[in-house]
Amino acid sequence: MSQSIAAHPDRLFPADPGVRKIARSLYSRVESLPILSPHGHVDAAVIEKNVPFPDPAALLVTPDHYVTRVMHAAGVSLDRLGMGGSPADSRQIWREFCAAWPLFEGTASGYWIRQEFEHVFGVREEPGQDTADRIFDAVSAKLAEPGFRPRELFKEFNIEVLATTDDPLDSLESHAALAADPAFASRVVPTFRPDAYLNIGHPQWQSNVERLLGSTRSGTPGYKGYIAALQERRHHFLDHGAVSADHGVRTPATVRLDEADAARLFERARAGTASAEDRDVFEAHMLYQMARMSVEDGLVMTIHPGSFRNHHAPTFEAFGADSGHDIPVAVNYTEAIRPLLQDFGTAKDFHLVLFTLDETVFSRELAPLAGFYPSVYIGAPWWFLDAPDAMLRFRAAVTETAGFSRTSGFIDDTRAFCSIPARHDTSRRIESAFLARLVAEHRISEDRAHEVIVDVVDSSPRRVFKL
Amino acid sequence: MSQSIAAHPDRLFPADPGVRKIARSLYSRVESLPILSPHGHVDAAVIEKNVPFPDPAALLVTPDHYVTRVMHAAGVSLDRLGMGGSPADSRQIWREFCAAWPLFEGTASGYWIRQEFEHVFGVREEPGQDTADRIFDAVSAKLAEPGFRPRELFKEFNIEVLATTDDPLDSLESHAALAADPAFASRVVPTFRPDAYLNIGHPQWQSNVERLLGSTRSGTPGYKGYIAALQERRHHFLDHGAVSADHGVRTPATVRLDEADAARLFERARAGTASAEDRDVFEAHMLYQMARMSVEDGLVMTIHPGSFRNHHAPTFEAFGADSGHDIPVAVNYTEAIRPLLQDFGTAKDFHLVLFTLDETVFSRELAPLAGFYPSVYIGAPWWFLDAPDAMLRFRAAVTETAGFSRTSGFIDDTRAFCSIPARHDTSRRIESAFLARLVAEHRISEDRAHEVIVDVVDSSPRRVFKL
């Protein structure tokens, strides 16, 4: 009984038979549309070189901080999961994971993994202590099949566009190779992600800046050179097909400094004498500068604020970043983003996609902002909010003010390649469920809902991300 | 198909057939009750002089910032919509609007307008590029009919009381004329809205204060005269039937200054030397003073905080206030309003209605406050929250703590006269939908729900606004 839910054609649809029927019909319109993934964390080299996937644990457990965090909370220490380079037996990790499987009931991760088992790996058994080895062997066998390499799955998953997230100094050679390969029909595009070059607080900021300054053809020194180098690298990304630049910041604060002031802060930071306030101001200034550059070069600007990174220092020291303890904080967009919007909110062809982990800003700030500024789009529910109920809350919170045209379309934001179809399918089902309720309540006609579902799933990401 | 939804008798009711049946029955109790509109922005002179409505664009598009903002977000510049006095052809604006119509799907505005078309103008076609001219002509023809003047619609809409929002120095002669007119059976009452006389930050504050001081019979100078003049003007409003005073503030902060300190701040502000902190303190003090006056003169006090007005300076400069870019910010009531409630929270017959654009305060602050203080009532969902799903969230958030008796009843808050029936009908349907769920879940008996729906729709606004 338990296994059948992943295969149920009505999964995630509302229970009411009348509404469900409408949801089914809407979903049938978008079920098979190609996947557009304009923001994510898959490694382009893995696609380019068509590297076979590793064993089940190294594919599905160790690198997925959505998974390891839940096990950690239950008392499984991260080194037992092979994290931080700790030596660990894959089968043993897999057994830990299968034993922990009941913890994932009701979670988004549990849902995605169950879908992956069913639809990607053809595994129909429930994970558990007694099935762990059998599932390990079945998935391992699948992973060894020639049809199970990244490029083959890319095609099977029907991915039309996949954006990666890249260091500004990345050569992007894998992207170039894929673009030049006539055998590869899809698009893998880089994303410019300069946090570690903008945030003075970043541990590598100083060395990053020196490398950045050393990378330019012109060799302009100082702040001027820093700005020029960033612009140059953005053009490098544009030349390799990039459509967007992404910014992970503590707050979406923005400020416009004059050049002399900015240069002064910059030199203070290089000399290691910047105060905490200097850092905040410089970071806000550089977020403003990134908007200015986006206005000029056309890269869509996305902002992901409000995550307190590496909350547990001992875990960070032992296992590094992205080890499961980034914890959200409250966010204020209205006042913080204002300096940027004053100058660029109505700039031609500027697209600014605002994400949040703080649901309170959906109805209070993001819908009103996106409902006025032509540049602003509301980012899809992100991270902890990328889950069925949270998605429904998102739509209910923003639609009545901003309609359907001002949202970004779904973003999977994942490094777990094999989970991509499950994530997009979840989103399509939930969008259908939301619209079906509106149809049933006579708030939108069924004809229009059929147009909106296609717009939301397919046209929105193309339009917003200039695909 | 698309057109029929506006006429569907079950619109906005829950989809479940059992719950829907209960909702229908509850709604039938209140469907035809007279409209009580204790807070809104219709111009009394328009009713008094029975001014014919202008053309469709000037009636339904240009003055409605709910509508123009969405079009602006989609790239339509505001001067193309005739805003800021820009010359524009009505039919051309109308075509822009009809072309933009799909943007309004799922929005509250889209819902109201569709209802207006169906039930006020008898237009059954969906707006669109191909129907724009036909609808323009049909609405124009309707507007030219003698039965389509403000006073005739007032009667047809079954409006019993309509409150306007007025400048403290307004003569209120239209209100007086209407009250004296035996042919006009309803009540049009003014609302005292003194923001521009209280907030030092207001661009006209200084000149307003001089005019205010000049208006008094006594001629008392300085702060004492300022306070006396405000009291005098409130009495002028009371004499013209006013039931409430409304306050639009950035925060609901209140503070009680002694008279000497208040006078010092007042004089500093008149001299143009007030600091930002002075301004905040004086504004908080005057909010406290307004409560004191309400305790004395009986005007219901309503507070609308938390809107960052005129967020986009370039748009404000070109098109003035209310041009669609007021953006909410987080609000704190518990600590901010405490000084006021310490002194007046249990004052006899004092009614204080607290509104919010920040939904988080519904369950956290407003329901607990209104669930203790006899003076406090929870304002109906306002502005961006005046929409079906937001209304349901509101009821779910406040009822379990504060019950049904502590909410204000519906407020349409609109300058769009022809949308008034649609707005009130929306509220009545949603209240019925909410109660129907409680009945279906055996949380309230159906008998009681029939009493509550009447209380919420009719008795609450009468009681809370002393109508």
Next chain:
Amino acid sequence: MSQSIAAHPDRLFPADPGVRKIARSLYSRVESLPILSPHGHVDAAVIEKNVPFPDPAALLVTPDHYVTRVMHAAGVSLDRLGMGGSPADSRQIWREFCAAWPLFEGTASGYWIRQEFEHVFGVREEPGQDTADRIFDAVSAKLAEPGFRPRELFKEFNIEVLATTDDPLDSLESHAALAADPAFASRVVPTFRPDAYLNIGHPQWQSNVERLLGSTRSGTPGYKGYIAALQERRHHFLDHGAVSADHGVRTPATVRLDEADAARLFERARAGTASAEDRDVFEAHMLYQMARMSVEDGLVMTIHPGSFRNHHAPTFEAFGADSGHDIPVAVNYTEAIRPLLQDFGTAKDFHLVLFTLDETVFSRELAPLAGFYPSVYIGAPWWFLDAPDAMLRFRAAVTETAGFSRTSGFIDDTRAFCSIPARHDTSRRIESAFLARLVAEHRISEDRAHEVIVDVVDSSPRRVFKL
């Protein structure tokens, strides 16, 4: 008709017939499980001495600030309800309450009381002016029955564990007597609640500290003695069966001071010269110290932050604390609790249960924290949020990130002994309703849901509170 809802077997279940059927089946698994109440405010002496309950008003109205606050909001002054020791006739209070009964429609209190009437007192009439006396007599008669004493009801309610909340210097003799009584088969355990000894701002802090220092065997003076005395009293509680220590704080701020700094603040506070900042820092330091002690002695640590206590000073002066005007404020956990979690977040067997009155932290902070830190559990919806719709919002907000295993299980937090079954039953019904929806949407299998409902109702509180 109205009376039947309290007896309806499907009360609180979703209306959809399919979902309701699933909810019924889930509920049937947990309906009769024993009550575990790991946090509440019943007086142990009442159970020990088996004191007969007083009259209906003194049992159900006067001491219940959920009830008196709603009546106060409606204009009933608290002295008319016998509060603050005011002389009042019980039957008269009861009439006031019955007349006010319609105010409770839709509230959690109204729901509990109706259940109590139906299932504890066998009263099937709706309270009202005409039934007040009859119900008063019926309840009075019931209260006079020998089977209606605390110990008999304890058995009838099937309470396995009941935690009280106690002053650190309490002798706990009632707990000892109950534990030693072979005729009493259940457990009544104390809870260590040291707020009045930790928060310098507490009016009795200084005298409490002197009494605390005087209580120790060692007689160590100063800060060292203070810390030692707290540890000693905790051991006294542990010796009497305590499983947890509870902390009511304005904010969950924590800080780790070195001993010398802490001692300096302590002495300043004893001397009455502590500044407001001193107080905040010392309070944050002591919350950290409480965690340290919990790590050492194994008492589960629970934190209840974010209530602005005694909001209305005049009511506090006349009627004391807990008179219905504690009002929530926004809470920030992520940054505030970090110093504590840095050091103890992964400490072996440390259990930290975080409650909130600010719903916004459920998805934003608590689920992410509990989804990583082995020590952190999400407290059940508390106080104003302990209500059907709020509980559903809670589950929807936390489950997708943290699953079902990281929540505390239900806590009734009540001093109203006779309401305990209704409160637990409400929780069990709502948990069933939530899970039923997930089953109907194919997000969890029905088999698994049957395991989860038992885990949530029974195993979670045992596990989290080390029962």
